[in-house]
Every structure is written in structure tokens, then in C-alpha cells.
Amino acid sequence: MSATSFKSLNAKDVQLTRTKLHEAIPLTGTILSGTYSENNIKNYSHGMFQSVYDYPYLSSSANHILDLTLGWASDSSLSGSTGVTLRNKKNDIYNEMSQVLAGYDTTGSINKLNVSGNFGSAVAADKMEEVLVFNFARLLTKDEIQKQANGFTMTLGVSSSYATPFAKTLTVYDKDGVNARTNSPAGEFNILYATGSGFAASSERPCGLLFYQAGLAVLTSSVFKSDFVEACQMNSTAQTVDQILVSGSISGSATAIRHRVQNISFNNTTELNSTVYFCRANNSEFNYSSNPTYLSSSQIRVKEIKSDNPISYVTTVGLYSEDNALLAVAKLSEPVKKTPAEEYTLRVRLDY
Amino acid sequence: MAFIDNSGDIILDAVLTDEGRRRLAMGDGSFRITKFALGDDEIDYSLYDKTPANGTGYEDTRILQLPVFEAFTNNTTSLKNRVISYDDNSLLYLPVVKLNNLLSPTTTNASGPVGGYFVSVDSSTTTLIGNLDKTAASSNGYRFAQAGASADQSRLILDQGLDTANLSLGYLRPSSGGNSQESSLFESAYLVEVDNRLLGLTTPSDLSVATPSFIDDDNIATYMFALGKDSSYFAMQSGGTGGAAEPSYSIITDTNNTRVQNSVIGPGDQDGRYGSRLVFGLRSSLNLQTSQNLFTRLGTTESITVGSTPTSFSTINTVVRITGFNTGYRVEVPLKLLKYTS
Numbered sequence: 001m002s003a004t005s006f007k008s009l010n011a012k013d014v015q016l017t018r019t020k021l022h023e024a025i026p027l028t029g030t031i032l033s034g035t036y037s038e039n040n041i042k043n044y045s046h047g048m049f050q051s052v053y054d055y056p057y058l059s060s061s062a063n064h065i066l067d068l069t070l071g072w073a074s075d076s077s078l079s080g081s082t083g084v085t086l087r088n089k090k091n092d093i094y095n096e097m098s099q100v101l102a103g104y105d106t107t108g109s110i111n112k113l114n115v116s117g118n119f120g121s122a123v124a125a126d127k128m129e130e131v132l133v134f135n136f137a138r139l140l141t142k143d144e145i146q147k148q149a150n151g152f153t154m155t156l157g158v159s160s161s162y163a164t165p166f167a168k169t170l171t172v173y174d175k176d177g178v179n180a181r182t183n184s185p186a187g188e189f190n191i192l193y194a195t196g197s198g199f200a201a202s203s204e205r206p207c208g209l210l211f212y213q214a215g216l217a218v219l220t221s222s223v224f225k226s227d228f229v230e231a232c233q234m235n236s237t238a239q240t241v242d243q244i245l246v247s248g249s250i251s252g253s254a255t256a257i258r259h260r261v262q263n264i265s266f267n268n269t270t271e272l273n274s275t276v277y278f279c280r281a282n283n284s285e286f287n288y289s290s291n292p293t294y295l296s297s298s299q300i301r302v303k304e305i306k307s308d309n310p311i312s313y314v315t316t317v318g319l320y321s322e323d324n325a326l327l328a329v330a331k332l333s334e335p336v337k338k339t340p341a342e343e344y345t346l347r348v349r350l351d352y
Numbered sequence: 353m354a355f356i357d358n359s360g361d362i363i364l365d366a367v368l369t370d371e372g373r374r375r376l377a378m379g380d381g382s383f384r385i386t387k388f389a390l391g392d393d394e395i396d397y398s399l400y401d402k403t404p405a406n407g408t409g410y411e412d413t414r415i416l417q418l419p420v421f422e423a424f425t426n427n428t429t430s431l432k433n434r435v436i437s438y439d440d441n442s443l444l445y446l447p448v449v450k451l452n453n454l455l456s457p458t459t460t461n462a463s464g465p466v467g468g469y470f471v472s473v474d475s476s477t478t479t480l481i482g483n484l485d486k487t488a489a490s491s492n493g494y495r496f497a498q499a500g501a502s503a504d505q506s507r508l509i510l511d512q513g514l515d516t517a518n519l520s521l522g523y524l525r526p527s528s529g530g531n532s533q534e535s536s537l538f539e540s541a542y543l544v545e546v547d548n549r550l551l552g553l554t555t556p557s558d559l560s561v562a563t564p565s566f567i568d569d570d571n572i573a574t575y576m577f578a579l580g581k582d583s584s585y586f587a588m589q590s591g592g593t594g595g596a597a598e599p600s601y602s603i604i605t606d607t608n609n610t611r612v613q614n615s616v617i618g619p620g621d622q623d624g625r626y627g628s629r630l631v632f633g634l635r636s637s638l639n640l641q642t643s644q645n646l647f648t649r650l651g652t653t654e655s656i657t658v659g660s661t662p663t664s665f666s667t668i669n670t671v672v673r674i675t676g677f678n679t680g681y682r683v684e685v686p687l688k689l690l691k692y693t694s
Contacts, residue, residue, distance in 0.1 A: 002526070002536050005434035005680040006387045014385075277366075279388045284439060286390050288446060290680025291433040293397040297619070298445045298516040301397045302411075306442040311400075313412070315420045316391035317364060318431040323565050324543060324574065324677075327372035327385055329423040329430045330364035335395060335416055340441050347363045348388070 006320060007285065013278040017349075020269050025140050027065065027264040029155075041258075043251045048089055049135070050254035067135040068254035069093050070221070072245060073112060076129040081246045089250060097133055097218065101211060103185040113218055115206045117181050117191050128208070130221040130245055132257055134264070141215030146267035147188065149177030152210055155262040156223060158196060162233040165260045170196035170229055172219065174210050174266075187213030197229055221245060224260065232260065272351050279317055279346040286338050287312055312338045317348050371427040374569040391431035394420050428545060428572050428673075434680040438536055445514045447524065447537045447627050449674060449681045450616045452509035455599060464493040465669070468686035469508075470656070471495045471551075473636035477665070477692040478505075485659035495687075497634040498641060503556045503598070506633035508685060509587075510674050511601070512539045513617035513627035521603060521611060521618060523589055524627040526579070538593075538627045541578035541677035542585075547670050548573035550640060550689060554633035556597045557584045561635055576677070577630065587629035594628065601629035630674065640668075640689065647691055656690070665690040 031040065032052055039056035049069035055062040071093030072078050079087075095110055102111035102119040111119035116126040134154075136145070145152060152174040157165030172194045180188035194207040205228070208219035224232040224241040234244045234256040244253045287310040288294070294301060294312075302311045313335040319328040330348045338344065368376065375383035395415060404410035424430045436446075451467060464470050470493055472478040478496045481488045488494045496505040513524060514537065526538040544553060548571045553562040564573035577585040583595025590602035603626065604612040611621045618624015639646055644666060647653075651668035668689040675682040 002538070002540065003436050003438050003678045003680070005436050005678065006389050007437070008387045009385065275385075277385065277388065279390075281390065284441070285437040286435040287441065288436040288438055288443070289392050289395070289397070289433060290436055290446075290676070290682065291392050291395055291397060292681075293395070295446055295448060296398075297518075298448055298514045299518065300444060300446060302400045302402075303444055304402055306444045310438075310441055310443065311412070312390075312435045313392050313395045313397075313415055314390045314435055315394045316423070316431055317366070318389045318391060318434075319366060319385045320387050320389060321375070321382065321384055322386045324576065325371050325375070325566055325568065326369050326427040326430055327375065327383060328366040328368050329425070330366035331420055331423045332362065332364065334420060335392070335418055336362070337412065337416065338390075338435065344362060346390075348366045349363065350366045350368070350385075 003288075005290065006324075007279070009277055009279070013280065015276045015278070017274045017276055019272045019274065021272055022146050022267045022269055023142070024267050025265065029262040031065065032258045032261045032264075041255070047086060047250055048093060050251045052258070063139055064137040065140060066137055068257060069133045069135065069250055070131060070245065070253050070257070071095075071097065071133070071250075072130040072221075073098075078130060078242060078246050083247050085247050085249055090245070093133070093250070094129075094131065097131065101184055101186045101189075101209070101214065101216070101218065113209065115191065115208065115220060117183070117189070117209065119183065128218065128220045130242070131208075132219045132221055132223075134217040134219070136215040136217075138215065140268060142268040142270040144187075144212045144269045145210065145215055146269045147174075147178045147180050147190070147212055148267060149175060151177060152192070152217070152266040154217065154264045157260040157262055158224060158229040158232055160230040160232055162236060162238065162259075165232070166262055168197035168229050169262060170194050170223055172207055172217075172223070175204065180212060184211065186211050186216075189214075192217065192219065194223060194228060234260075274349050274351045277319060277348045277350070279348055281314075281338060281344045281346065283340050283343050286314065287340055289313075309339045309341065314338050314344075317346050319348065319350070367423045367425055369425050369427040369430065370570065371568040389431060390435040391433055392435055393430075393432050394418055426570065427568055428570065432682060436680045440536065443537075445516055445519065445537075447512055447539060447625075447676070447679055447681065448515050448617075449510050449512045449539070449676055449683045450515065451683060451685050452511045452616050452629075454613055454616055455509060465686035465688050468671075468688070469493055469495040471497050471634060471636070471687045471689050473640040473689050473691050474498045474642075475500070477690055480663070480692045481658050481690075484661045484663065488658070495634055497551060497636040497689075499635065501633075501635075503559060503633060506554065506559075506635065507556050507631055508634065508672065509599075510542070510630040510683065511615045511617050511626070512629065512676065512679075512681075513615070514625040515617050515619065517619050517623045519623060519625055521622050522625050523591065523593075523603070524625045525589075525591070525593055526628075527593070534625065537625075537679065539676040539679050539681075540580075540628065541576065542630050543675045543677055544575040544577065544632065545572050545673040545675075546575075547571060548637075549646060550637055550668060550670050551672070551687075552635045552637065554635045555584050556631045556633055559633060562632070577632070578677070579628065585630055585632050587631055589626060597629070597631035601626055634672075634687075636689070640691065644691070644693065651689070663692065665692055667691075
């Protein structure tokens with residue numbers, strides 16, 4: 001048999017695997033409240049939402065963190081208010097969110113967002129008609145927010161005072177984790193529950209929805225009302241959340257909400273599809289080298305006499321196509337000594 | 353109770369090369385991993401100490417301490433040296449591949465690339481060089497790659513074999529008819545890599561342009577020449593092994609029974625083992641022949657003395673890599689491409 005430097009991989013040498021990689025994403029309130037003199041907060045002329053960056057957004061180092069927006073249904077209790085600012089845009093935002101997240105009923109009408117998770121439910125108390133939306137960037141959520149009990153948490157300042165919003169807090173969290181609901185067209189979701197100052201033990205209340213694959217949290221505006229803890233003064237003119245939803249711009253209202261976010265944390269999930277190639281170096285294989293330093297006048301340097309065992313020192317694994325193109329490379333951390341007395345199986349993992 | 357030794361199972365993370373990413377993006381099924389090879393690019397085997405001062409067991413201490421680079425993602429710069437499998441563990445000598453600079457042409461021009469050639473890329477440059485240096489056509493470190501150049505003018509010759517004074521002069525044979533141990537040392541296929549923007553390869557017999565196996569994302573063309581399928585690139589050994597390429601790869605002796613030195617294999621008159629001889633021609637690309645564009649982008653202008661006349665040329669430095677497909681030995685031939693611009 002002639003020399004060979006390649007070894008074919010057969011079907012048993014190739015294994016497909018899928019693993020989930022999780023990263024912890026802690027968002028401190030200082031980023032949302034505008035650490036950089038609001039230079040990390042981007043408002044748009046269309047006024048439909050507000051973007052939060054982790055650094056002044058004009059810098060190329062800035063990363064997009066999330067978008068904040070809000071809206072209410074056209075038949076919400078706020079619709080009869082006078083002095084409404086950007087009525088159409090707030091209605092449009094609500095409808096867009098409902099359409100994407102809650103889908104349609106049998107007549108083709110858009111379902112309303114529902115805190116029970118039953119989007120077609122007629123129970124009026126469960127409908128979320130005025131919502132605050134935290135739309136997390138794909139950069140953070142990757143493939144999805146990890147489904148994990150208490151994995152997603154958001155702490156809101158719900159003290160009535162505008163100056164000291166965190167004197168009382170409300171913790172919003174994902175209670176059910178892996179037991180996710182599947183009746184949303186936007187993928188899996190769960191109900192967000194809230195507990196906080198003044199709540200009796202185990203008396204958490206549903207306050208919104210968390211959509212894992214969409215990377216999106218929807219809260220009812222009631223979290224800033226006395227329905228939960230206290231009626232909050234949302235800005236320096238002591239407007240209530242209903243008042244800013246009516247008369248404020250979306251960007252201005254988003255700023256008011258950011259003022260009351262103490263922190264957000266969750267884990268993201270990246271699905272890694274891997275192919276593992278089992279590169280088997282049997283005892284009789286890969287014991288010589290074509291390295292120019294291997295020879296001195298054609299004689300093998302690591303042998304004194306013919307009966308000495310040949311030795312090679314492997315540092316690299318190359319994966320090749322049939323036409324000998326090098327498609328992937330893996331490196332060992334240190335040279336591995338290969339002699340006829342040793343066999344190795346190098347498990348080379350290629351992630352996609 | 354001791355723990356089980358699991359050191360024989362090693363998990364590594366691989367990175368795609370640029371060519372791998374390109375093929376994956378093409379989505380045409382060309383990204384298909386079918387085989388693997390092992391490499392030892394970082395290893396300097398001269399550090400192996402057969403008589404260590406600290407006693408047996410310390411022969412490879414310095415080798416094992418060598419740090420290993422992270423993976424290169426360029427497909428042509430990784431795994432330059434591959435680890436080889438031979439069935440026989442008692443081999444003491446392994447074959448090498450060397451550029452033949454004994455036969456016409458030679459590389460005697462001291463100002464040329466070390467171990468390589470000046471290469472004229474067009475007819476006017478070839479004519480000028482021929483006028484200034486009458487010996488250039490057959491020697492003096494020049495090759496001529498313009499369309500119409502003869503086989504003698506454009507060819508490179510690579511000799512393979514056991515380059516040692518410890519073995520008597522003879523042949524390596526690919527078949528079991530020869531020494532069975534040495535038959536595994538005969539190289540029967542070569543990979544040749546060349547920058548496809550600059551050069552192509554030609555068959556030495558009829559000067560037809562060869563077709564590369566593939567051209568990667570960096571425009572490096574890889575040619576595969578295998579004895580049998582591509583015999584016209586292989587020279588014939590006396591005894592019938594090889595192909596139609598000239599000059600033949602036979603041991604020639606004079607009237608005193610002394611070897612006529614026609615091979616770079618074997619340091620003395622009566623030693624070395626001839627393996628295979630690869631012969632191919634160079635052909636400059638149409639772009640180089642008709643345009644200054646690539647010289648402007650990739651090269652420079654410099655004065656080179658031809659004969660005794662300093663002459664200004666546009667130049668590009670490049671390299672041709674020849675790798676034994678089975679034995680893995682790799683040699684690089686540096687080339688300086690010349691284009692005369694009056």
C-alpha cells in the first residue's frame with residue numbers, strides 16, 4: 001500500500017448534534033434611564049417608538065438594546081378622551097402588536113392582547129387594551145429568550161412619587177418557564193406575573209405576556225396604576241399613566257416608562273447545530289510526517305535505526321472536500337505525540 | 353481506584369476556512385467534508401534530541417513545549433505539512449521533492465529569486481531578454497510563459513526520490529515488482545497550486561492548457577496530476593514507469609560507468625533513489641500578456657540586469673507550490689514575473 005496523508009470519513013464518523021447555548025443578559029436601569037445624558041436614546045421623526053442603545057448611538061461601538069413603544073385599542077376606555085395626541089399611531093401600534101402576537105379570529109378580525117393568554121376570550125377583565133411594549137433587539141435575544149421559571153425578571157419603580165420611583169417596586173417575572181403556551185402566531189409565550197410592595201405572599205397577579213421567539217414583553221399599563229401598587233406620577237408634571245397615554249407622544253411616554261425601570265434580566269438562547277467528525281488515527285496511521293524538518297538528507301530525524309518507532313507530533317486537523325479543498329481547520333492546544341503505540345480519536349466539532 | 357484514562361479522546365472546535373465559507377454560501381453541494389488530514393506545521397523536528405542530557409524520555413521535551421497557533425482561516429496557508437501514514441513502521445528514509453536545476457533550465461542567475469526563476473510573460477519581454485542574454489533561452493534562471501513558448505522554455509521539472517548518500521543509486525517503483533518497502537515511497541500524484549490571475553499550467557508534450565481541479569476564493573488554482581490519468585506530466589523511468597514527459601527520469605551513466613547528473617536526487621554519483629518526475633509548463637494569463645493592470649496592482653517596477661544590461665521591468669513576485677499527494681512533501685518555487693515596458 002502506498003503512502004497516504006488523507007483518511008476518508010465514513011457515515012459512522014459523522015454525527016449531527018444540536019445544543020442550546022445560553023447567555024445571561026442583565027440590563028441595568030442606568031442604561032435605560034439615560035446614563036449618557038440621553039445620548040444613548042434614539043427618537044425618530046415618525047415618533048412610533050424609541051430605541052435604547054448601550055452607548056451613545058452615534059458611536060460605532062453602540063449596540064442596540066431594545067425598542068420601547070406603547071399603544072391602545074381604538075375601542076379602549078381612553079378612546080373617548082379629549083386632547084388625544086397621535087391617536088392613530090397609538091391605535092396602529094396596538095393593532096400591529098395584536099395582529100402579530102395574538103393573530104385573528106375566525107372572521108379575520110384582529111384578536112386583542114389578553115393577559116390570560118386566551119386571545120379569543122370575551123372576558124373583558126382579561127383584555128389588555130392599553131399596553132407598554134418592550135421589544136428586545138435580536139442582538140440580545142439571539143434565537144429566543146430562554147424559557148425558564150423566573151428566568152425573565154423586570155423590576156419597575158411603582159412609588160407614586162416621580163422623584164423617588166423606586167421607593168416601592170413591582171417585580172415582573174416569567175413564572176411558568178418551560179411550560180410555554182403555543183397559541184400565538186408569534187411562537188411560544190407565557191404570562192408575566194407581578195408581585196411587589198404591598199402584595200401578600202403568593203398573590204402574584206398576571207400583568208402581561210412574554211414572547212420568547214419574538215423577544216418581546218407586553219405589559220398592561222395598569223402596572224403603574226393603583227390596581228397594582230400605587231397610581232404613579234409618570235413625569236415631572238405629575239401626569240398619570242392614562243394621561244400620558246392620551247396626551248403624550250409615544251417617545252415622551254417611553255421616556256416616562258424608562259424612568260421607572262430599575263433593571264431587566266433574562267437569558268438568551270442560541271441553538272447550535274453541530275456536526276462532529278470522528279477523526280480516528282489508528283495505531284498504524286499518521287506516524288510519519290511530510291514536514292521538511294522531519295528529514296535530514298531524506299533520513300528521518302526521530303529514528304536512529306530502522307526498528308525505532310516512527311513518531312509524529314500532531315497540532316492540526318484539516319477537514320477536506322473530495323477535490324482536496326481544505327474546508328475547515330481545528331487546532332490542538334498542544335502537540336500530541338503519535339506513535340504506533342497510540343491511537344487517538346479526535347472529535348472535531350463544526351458549528352453552524 | 354484510579355480514574356479511567358480518557359486522554360485518547362480529544363474534542364476540538366473547527367473553524368471554516370475562507371474557501372469553506374465560500375462553498376457553503378454557494379449552496380450548490382460543493383461544501384461536503386469527506387476526509388481529513390493531520391498536520392504539524394508548528395513542529396521543528398530538529399529539536400528532537402536523540403541523546404538527551406537528562407536521559408531517556410526527554411528526547412522531545414522541547415517539541416512538546418512548542419506553542420500552537422490558532423487556526424488560520426486561509427485554506428492555502430493551513431496544513432502545509434501533513435502527517436503521513438505508511439504501513440511499514442521500519443522506514444528510515446522518506447522521499448523528498450526538489451526542483452531540478454541541473455537540466456536546462458538552471459537557476460544560476462544570482463539576482464533572481466532564490467531557488468526559482470525569472471518568468472517572462474509576453475513575447476516582447478522574451479525577445480528583449482533573448483537579445484540581451486544569448487544564454488537566457490536555455491539557462492541562466494529564466495523561464496518563458498508567453499503563448500507560443502516551447503516546452504523547453506516554459507517547463508518546470510520536479511524530481512522526487514530518496515535524496516541520501518546512504519542508499520545506492522537505484523529506482524523507487526510504484527508496483528510490487530520493485531522493493532515492496534520502497535514502492536510505498538514512490539509518489540504517483542501531485543497537487544500544484546498557482547495564482548490563477550497570473551499563471552496557468554500547460555502539458556509539456558503538446559502545450560495544451562491544463563484544467564484546474566478548483567479555483568478557490570483567493571484565485572489560487574489547484575491542479576491534480578496523477579500518474580495514469582495524467583501521464584503526460586510524468587517522465588518515464590527506464591523500465592517502463594512513468595509517462596511521456598521529457599526529459600526522461602532514468603539513470604544515465606557515461607563510459608566510465610559514472611552517473612551523468614540529470615537529477616537533483618542523490619548527492620553523489622552512486623547514490624539516491626529516483627522516484628517520479630513531474631514536468632509541467634507555465635503559461636502567463638491573458639491579462640498579464642496584454643495589460644499592465646495586475647503589475648500596477650500587485651507588483652512594482654525594478655531594474656534587473658539581463659546579460660550585462662540593467663533593464664527596467666514591471667515585476668510581480670509569486671510562487672508555485674507542488675505537493676506530493678500521497679507522501680505529502682511540499683516544495684515552493686518562487687517566481688518573479690517580468691514584463692518589459694519601454
